[in-house]
Amino acid sequence: MSATTTLEQQETPAALERLVxxxxxxxxxxxxxxxxDTGLFDTLATLPPATSHQVADAAGLDERYVREWLGGMAAAGFVDYDSDSRTYALCPEHAPFLTGPTADNLARSMRLVSFMGQVAPLVVEHFRIGGGLTYEESPGFHVGQAEESAAVHDGSLIDRIIPLTGLVGRLQEGIEVADIGCGQGHAINLLARxxxxxxxTGYDLSGETVAVGRAEAHEWGLGNATFVECDVARPIHSAAFDLVTAFDAIHDQAHPATVLANVHTALRTGGTFLMVDIKASSHLERNFDLPWASFLYAISISHCMSVSLGQGGDGLGTVWGVELAERMLKDAGFATVDLHELEEDPFNAYFVART
Incomplete structure (x- = not known):
């Protein structure tokens, strides 16, 4: 047997093991x-070691499905299983990252894997013909994205994110603020309260999501929050706002450079733009050590890049990177651009740009 054959035999199992x-x-x-989605993690967190019947009863779910799910979670090492008592318990070390409403709950984020599976057949076709998906072909994405953003904003928007702008005092006194691509508008409503x-004022292309924001504002009794359905690629106002925000909304626009230029135009002299977007590099090789890099490229293909191309847009993509983002902000006319990071939000970079 040759040395080359032996080496190949040694390397192949490792590659196969990785794929499995x-x-x-x-x-x-x-x-x-x-x-x-079923609340099973939160249910397990409230129970002592319990049988599948007890877990199912507590969660109000069908026992047979619950038992099979518990088997998968036990095999994954997320749930402890006692074969003598046939009881299950959520592993304490995993519980903080699988339960609760905070941004630490990665089970919420993992639903995006199912979303990508749903749209994969449609995406495959666009590999052949070009173009991209419509927002209507991305069922559930906006709801999931809104829940992701809400978890971060509920924990950090007021105390950690907005102070990056240096405008807390002026906000308390009274200024004009716009949110571009506001989605369901939770950030706007938190700020208004x-x-x-x-x-x-929140601006978004989707009338359905804007309606959610209006409903929440009404529920909270907010008279200082307004929502407008519009395409932010068109100029919204000139010199009308002191602060404009955009939370993970720029990279999937049809024409991001146009939107950034419109934001600059909408700001008064000395105005501030807070842009929150994906923290990655514009250089592929610099992303190899990023633990979730492949996910970012996958969600770009499945949604962000695709919906931009579907509108005849530029297809900038999720992983446009902080280097390109900073350059595009300066090209849009912003005089200064400062980059910030927050420990509680490792997925995003925080840009504070001033006119």
Missing amino acids: QVFNDGSIAILCGIGY EFPRSTF
């Missing part, structure tokens, strides 16, 4: 998403 791990881990991600002397 990927195959299994993808399945675990889907099970975690189910655990979030915190700063009642300021006025807030």
